[in-house]
Amino acid sequence: MSGPMLAPALSSIGADLQISEAEASMALSIYVLAFAFGPMVLAPCSEVWGRRPIWIVGAAWYVLFNTLCGLATSRGVLITGRLMAGLGASAEFAVDMFCQLLFLWLNLHRSRVQLWQIVSIPMKEENQLQCVHFSRY
Numbered sequence: 001m002s003g004p005m006l007a008p009a010l011s012s013i014g015a016d017l018q019i020s021e022a023e024a025s026m027a028l029s030i031y032v033l034a035f036a037f038g039p040m041v042l043a044p045c046s047e048v049w050g051r052r053p054i055w056i057v058g059a060a061w062y063v064l065f066n067t068l069c070g071l072a073t074s075r076g077v078l079i080t081g082r083l084m085a086g087l088g089a090s091a092e093f094a095v096d097m098f099c100q101l102l103f104l105w106l107n108l109h110r111s112r113v114q115l116w117q118i119v120s121i122p123m124k125e126e127n128q129l130q131c132v133h134f135s136r137y
Contacts, residue, residue, distance in 0.1 A: 006031070006082075019075045027069075027082045034086025035093075042087075042094035051095040058091020 006013070006028050014024035046054040062085055069081035 004028070013078070017072070017075055017078065023075055027078050030079055031082040031086040031089075034083045035090045038087045038090025039094035042091050046095050054091055055095045058088045058095075060088075061085075061091070062088030064088075 010024040010028065011021055013019075013027070014021050017024070042054055042058065065081045065084035065088060069078055069085060072078040072081055
């Protein structure tokens with residue numbers, strides 16, 4: 001929610017930092033850009049190091065760089081802070097979106113998975129691989 005909250009204050013921010021309104025609106029745009037591309041980096045990281053550490057570091061990163069934005073005295077510091085805050089804010093979606101998609105997929109295929117796990121039919125070895133492969137889901 002803090003990303004778009006900056007929009008009504010862009011003219012005040014521009015006046016305080018002595019920058020044009022277009023340069024001030026770049027701070028909003030760069031946040032959205034980082035927020036959009038952050039999960040491409042953070043989602044694989046969450047698979048390597050785990051979801052919890054990425055979420056905690058992302059939240060701390062977000063708070064740190066939003067604080068920096070509040071203390072900014074120049075255009076460069078504000079834009080850099082917003083870029084980094086957008087990356088930190090995207091950590092929640094990078095971590096959480098995979099879980100939501102996984103549970104959605106499991107709910108759609110739950111009946112097939114339970115059927116294979118409950119019904120134990122003796123099979124030939126060549127068909128056994130198909131059963132094991134399918135029951136992984």
